[in-house]
Amino acid sequence: MRGHGVLDGRPTAAVPPLGGFSFGVLMIEVRRLLRNRRTLLFTIGMPVMFFLLFGLNKSYAGLRAGHGNVAAFIMISMALYGAVLSTTGGGAVVSLERAAGWSRQLRVTPLTPAAHIATKMLAAMVLGFIAVAAVFAAGLITHKPVMSGSLWVASGLAVWGGSLLFTACGLCLGYLLPSENVMQVMSFVLVFFAFGGGLFIPLSQFPPIVQTLAHYTPLYGLNQLVHWPLMGGALHASWLANAAVWLLLFAGGASWLFRRDTARV
Amino acid sequence: MSSGGGGTPAVQLDAVSKQFGAVTAVDRVSLTIQPGEIVAFLGPNGAGKTTTIDMILGLQRPTRGAVAVCGLGPEEAVHRGLVAAVMQAGGLLHDLTVRETVQYIAYLFPSHRPIDDVMQHTGLEAIADRPVGKCSGGEQQRIRFAMALLPDPALLILDEPTQGMDVVGRRNFWAAIRDETGRGRTIFFATHYLEEADAYADRIIVLRAGRVVADGTAAAVKSQASGRIVRATWPGASAEALAGVPGADEVELQGGTVLIRSLDADRVARHLLTQTPARDLEIHATGIEEAFLALTGEDAAEPALRRGADE
Numbered sequence: 001m002r003g004h005g006v007l008d009g010r011p012t013a014a015v016p017p018l019g020g021f022s023f024g025v026l027m028i029e030v031r032r033l034l035r036n037r038r039t040l041l042f043t044i045g046m047p048v049m050f051f052l053l054f055g056l057n058k059s060y061a062g063l064r065a066g067h068g069n070v071a072a073f074i075m076i077s078m079a080l081y082g083a084v085l086s087t088t089g090g091g092a093v094v095s096l097e098r099a100a101g102w103s104r105q106l107r108v109t110p111l112t113p114a115a116h117i118a119t120k121m122l123a124a125m126v127l128g129f130i131a132v133a134a135v136f137a138a139g140l141i142t143h144k145p146v147m148s149g150s151l152w153v154a155s156g157l158a159v160w161g162g163s164l165l166f167t168a169c170g171l172c173l174g175y176l177l178p179s180e181n182v183m184q185v186m187s188f189v190l191v192f193f194a195f196g197g198g199l200f201i202p203l204s205q206f207p208p209i210v211q212t213l214a215h216y217t218p219l220y221g222l223n224q225l226v227h228w229p230l231m232g233g234a235l236h237a238s239w240l241a242n243a244a245v246w247l248l249l250f251a252g253g254a255s256w257l258f259r260r261d262t263a264r265v
Numbered sequence: 266m267s268s269g270g271g272g273t274p275a276v277q278l279d280a281v282s283k284q285f286g287a288v289t290a291v292d293r294v295s296l297t298i299q300p301g302e303i304v305a306f307l308g309p310n311g312a313g314k315t316t317t318i319d320m321i322l323g324l325q326r327p328t329r330g331a332v333a334v335c336g337l338g339p340e341e342a343v344h345r346g347l348v349a350a351v352m353q354a355g356g357l358l359h360d361l362t363v364r365e366t367v368q369y370i371a372y373l374f375p376s377h378r379p380i381d382d383v384m385q386h387t388g389l390e391a392i393a394d395r396p397v398g399k400c401s402g403g404e405q406q407r408i409r410f411a412m413a414l415l416p417d418p419a420l421l422i423l424d425e426p427t428q429g430m431d432v433v434g435r436r437n438f439w440a441a442i443r444d445e446t447g448r449g450r451t452i453f454f455a456t457h458y459l460e461e462a463d464a465y466a467d468r469i470i471v472l473r474a475g476r477v478v479a480d481g482t483a484a485a486v487k488s489q490a491s492g493r494i495v496r497a498t499w500p501g502a503s504a505e506a507l508a509g510v511p512g513a514d515e516v517e518l519q520g521g522t523v524l525i526r527s528l529d530a531d532r533v534a535r536h537l538l539t540q541t542p543a544r545d546l547e548i549h550a551t552g553i554e555e556a557f558l559a560l561t562g563e564d565a566a567e568p569a570l571r572r573g574a575d576e
Contacts, residue, residue, distance in 0.1 A: 101355030
C-alpha cells in the first residue's frame with residue numbers, strides 16, 4: 001500500500017488542524033443548548049428560583065458565614081447546582097445524538113473523537129457559565145449576599161471551573177443510557193448528589209452514618225472547595241482527593257464508554 | 266469503468282471477513298474499485314452490505330483481511346476528508362435548522378464546496394431556517410444529499426440513498442448526482458432497487474450471505490445469473506435436434522418457435538444460423554430482477570426486494 005495514495009489528479013487532502021475542532025461548530029452547539037427552553041428553565045431558572053426561595057430567608061440569610069454571610073454561602077451552593085446541571089446536561093445530550101444516528105454520521109467526517117468531546121465539553125461549559133452568572137446576578141440584584149468583590153469573582157470562577165468535572169459525568173450518562181430517560185435519570189442522580197454534597201441542607205443536619213457516606217459522593221469535595229474562598233480555614237486534602245478521584249472515574253468512564261460505543265456502532 | 270490503470274484504487278478489500286460471534290456477516294470478500302467507477306452494491310437485507318460499508322468507512326474493523334481506501338487505512342482516509350458517506354435513515358439532528366446542519370458538516374471538512382451553492386442545487390434555500398425535525402421525509406433526504414455533496418470527496422458512499430423517496434425524487438436525486446459528481450468521482454452505493462443499480466451503476470456487485478456472488482456490468486451480471494434467451498423460428502424442429510444445440514442450458518419448443526436459455530448465447534446463435542434452418546433470431550437478456558433473484562435465491566421472498574417503480 002502506498003503511503004500517501006490519493007486518487008489521480010487530486011491534491012492530497014490535508015488532515016484538518018485541531019482534529020476538526022471548529023469554533024463555528026461550537027457556536028452551533030451553544031445555540032442548540034440555548035434554544036432548548038426546557039433545558040434553560042431546568043438548568044438556569046430552577047437554581048435561581050432555589051436561591052430566591054432559600055437564600056433570602058430573613059431568619060438566617062444575614063448571619064455571618066466565613067468572610068461573608070449565609071446568603072452568599074447559599075448563592076454559591078445554588079450556582080454550583082446550576083453549573084452542574086448545565087454541564088451534566090450538556091454532556092448527556094450525546095445520548096440523543098447517538099439515538100438519532102448523528103454520532104455515526106459525524107464519525108465519517110474528519111472530526112476526531114477528541115475534538116468532538118472537547119466541543120461538547122466547551123458548549124456545556126458555556127451553558128454552565130450562564131447558569132453561574134444567572135444565580136450571581138440574582139444575588140447582586142437582591143443585595144442580600146455579602147462578601148468582598150474579589151470573593152465574588154473567586155467563588156464564581158471556582159464554581160464554573162469545578163463544574164468541568166460534571167461534563168465528564170454527563171458524557172458517562174450519555175453513553176450509558178438510552179435517550180428516552182437520560183434526562184430523568186440525570187436529574188434524579190444530580191439531586192441525590194446535591195444532597196450528598198450538602199448543597200441543599202448542611203450535612204450536619206443528617207445522622208452521622210449518612211454524613212460519613214456523603215463524604216464519598218461526587219459533589220462533596222467540589223462543594224467544599226468552591227466554598228473555601230468564602231469560608232477560609234484549612235484546605236482539606238480529602239476535598240481535593242474526592243474531586244480528583246471522581247474526575248478520574250467520570251473521565252475514565254466516559255472514554256471507556258465512548259470506545260465501547262465506537263466499536264459497536 | 267476503470268479510468269487509466271495504475272491509479273491507486275479508491276477501495277480495495279483483500280479477503281475481508283467480519284464475524285459477530287458465531288455469525289459470519291462478511292465472508293472473504295475481495296474487490297477493487299477504481300477511481301471514477303460508479304458501483305452498485307446489491308443484496309438482500311442481512312447480506313452484509315452495511316457491514317462491508319462500515320468496514321470501508323472504518324466504523325468497524327474486519328476480523329480478517331485488509332481494507333484500503335485511496336491507498337490509506339479507512340480511518341485515515343475519512344480523517345483526511347477523502348470519503349463522504351450518507352447513511353441510511355436517521356443521521357440528522359432534529360433541533361438544528363437545515364442551514365445549521367449543512368454548515369455543521371461544512372465546518373468539519375478542511376475544504377468544501379460553497380454552502381450556498383450546495384443549498385441551491387439541492388433546493389434547500391427556501392427551507393434553510395426550518396428545524397430539521399419539521400422537514401418532511403423527502404426534505405430530510407435532500408439535506409442528506411447536500412451533506413454528501415458538500416465535502417467534494419474522492420469517494421462517495423451512499424447507503425440506500427433513495428430509500429423512501431418517490432419515483433420523481435429518485436430520478437432527481439440521480440440526475441443531480443450525475444450532474445454534481447460527474448467529475449471522476451467514485452461512487453459506491455448500496456441499494457435494494459434493482460432498476461436503480463441497472464440504470465445508474467457502471468458495475469454491480471451482488472452480495473449474498475456475506476459473499477460476492479456476482480461482479481460486473483449489469484449485462485454481465487444478468488447473463489452470469491441466468492444467461493440470455495435465444496428465440497428463433499425453426500420449422501420442423503425436433504427435441505433431438507434441439508438437444509444437439511451446443512451451449513444450450515434449457516430448451517423449450519412452442520410450435521415452430523424455439524426458446525433456448527444459455528450462458529453463451531453467441532454460440533447458440535451462431536449454431537442456429539449456420540447449422541440449422543432457424544431464422545428470425547432474437548436474443549433477450551433476462552431482467553435484472555430475475556438475475557438478482559437467481560443470485561440471491563433463498564431470500565427471494567423478502568418484501569424489501571421490490572422492483573423500483575421507475576418504469
